Amino acid sequence: MAQPLPVSPLARPMPELGVVRGVRLGAAAAGIRYKGRTDLVLAEFTPGTTVAGVFTQSKCPGAPVDWCRAVLPTGQARALVVNAGNANVFTGRAGRQTCAATAQAAAEVAGCTPEEVYLASTGVIGEILPVERITTALPALHAALSDTGWDAAARGIMTTDTFPKAAIRKTRINGTDVVIQGIAKGSGMIAPDMATMLSFVATDAALPAAVLQTLLRVGVKTTFNCITVDSDTSTSDMVLLFATGAAGNAPVADTVDALTDPALAEFKTALDDLLRELALLVIRDGEGATKLMTITVSGAVSDESAWRVAMAIGNSPLVKTAIAGEDANWGRVVMAVGKCGEPADRDTLSVSIGGVCIARNGTVTEGYDETPVVAHMKGQDIDIAVDLGLGNGTARAWSCDLTHGYIDINGSYRS
């Protein structure tokens, strides 16, 4: 972008971050695309760190996504390298070589194997990533790593983001205090199908990779997979979750049921909560966003069906422009329900905005007074609730409005 973007009106201040024992990280300005800002992040993990990951469902994934998928089965991680400004997507053999060279360079400074290095890239698609700028910058970046480098890392992975995103939770596993801390970036091309581009979370808990993977897979279902800015799914989406074990909690067998084991219950709640906070920070920085939309769907034939209805509402350009215009145009919500292909019956459908039931059983509520709804539309947080009246399926999704800012940003992204 020629001009720095104004900070989103929905931005939240960075929380006071802590340390995750076993993780040291930092950022450097490698000059990959942006001038005068950091664009390269390195994190190093203590030996024995386990890892879980979820990735974009795109059929055209970036080379770093392919790399991470290939090394993930070992469940072991010692380093993470992230660059902003170039996504290393649709770059063919050159892109694969870039990944191998970056992993090799990071392995040398971290004293591990390339297969213990995780890679992520974000930025423009289809341009060759100048890998030597990364490999040249890594030794000095490694020498400066610190366990307080989280803020710098959150800033170093930004692209069209207007504010850095991080969250922290303190929780317990079987009586032992542990911390979970993560960062995220994302602003456009946001309709994650397994995760959003990009989020990295670490904990000092000791957890087997298989348990970690289950917790992450289930955690993103109701968080990162329930947000959308523009219905466009990135080729580079990725959430990685690292567990260093430095907290020294009692070992967790890799055969436990991660979703029901009482020893993990508190941790699971904290992780889900943190993932939701990070996901919402991404929507709060949705390109051009001025309002945060929370869409609650009930009465669907299944949770999956409710999710599809919620996402159809959140993705509808006409709903999103109505929100931008502070217009309580609930007819467009009806349209979005009707178009999405899920079971729905006009004559059992109810729509509420801001807690006011506007339409019920296929027609407008008798004596409907638009006044409180008009007031609600002027706020930053817009609540839309739909009850399909068919079953017990529920879902909640988050989106933002569609404004001139989105057009400004995306009509000239590469210039």
Next chain:
Amino acid sequence: MAQPLPVSPLARPMPELGVVRGVRLGAAAAGIRYKGRTDLVLAEFTPGTTVAGVFTQSKCPGAPVDWCRAVLPTGQARALVVNAGNANVFTGRAGRQTCAATAQAAAEVAGCTPEEVYLASTGVIGEILPVERITTALPALHAALSDTGWDAAARGIMTTDTFPKAAIRKTRINGTDVVIQGIAKGSGMIAPDMATMLSFVATDAALPAAVLQTLLRVGVKTTFNCITVDSDTSTSDMVLLFATGAAGNAPVADTVDALTDPALAEFKTALDDLLRELALLVIRDGEGATKLMTITVSGAVSDESAWRVAMAIGNSPLVKTAIAGEDANWGRVVMAVGKCGEPADRDTLSVSIGGVCIARNGTVTEGYDETPVVAHMKGQDIDIAVDLGLGNGTARAWSCDLTHGYIDINGSYRS
């Protein structure tokens, strides 16, 4: 809208329209929503006129859609009533009563049964349609009907449209000259799933309703069902095709195979061509549109799969904003292919813009020179071609760019 919208830069002048023997039509200002313009259209068909129709697949269809679906099985039509400004959607029992009263009033002036009257409404969703304004206006409107009323009808069905849309074809059935003439409206909420809101076509050919229905069903598949402005499918989409029989061609049995019978071949080609022209006129009036995008997909595993890929590209906000910004950001085309869930292989994928192959087999073409593509992007007609390299499936779809104009129009539609 408070201010009349400027005419789309992609607008086409109205063609010189003819007469379809057996059809008389006209428009009146009934004051349904708009001031100082026509908003009610009546067409009367000669006895024996057959009819075919395709309708929105929305689960929340408008009352007029329900009405037309219910009366269509008879295959007979004597009148058509269309109003603009209020869609009569999500209006419950009142909406059904409005339809019955309108059909009754039209039947009285046309001397037919209510079941021979077809109804369509377009405009805002969820508001009660003031039916008495329609029924009051019908007798005078009927008295003024004329076989040259096509231009007035094309204007009377407009909402956010910035120019009237019509097309004409002269063709032959078994040696007899026949004419096909139609009108359309549509500008936003355009992602038809069986048809777009709204198009009405008439021919003086004599054709059984079953044959007409087959021709229309197949005809919309590659025309109206291949256009999108904003991925939002209207609750009111409808294409009706009337055949008055006034041309006096040799009778066509209702048992012929409409798609392969040689006597119908020329007519079928002309009808498909006319439907495509009307569909493209709708895209040319896409809300805020400044460029017409033609998307050609080949090498897919099936035609259906190719269609889904083409529509994913045409619906992507990031592709559409890049076109608006005259940015040959082909990486976003790759993203759209990757996200849509259809079989695709990054490493066999090719992308061309303006006839220039930019990327092939998963990476940018060697020695790619962006100069001719940059020049192409500055034009009004943008051609995007994708070859998936997997099979023989092909499809073509049409869309438009996403500009500030779309936000302006839709952030304040009800005000």
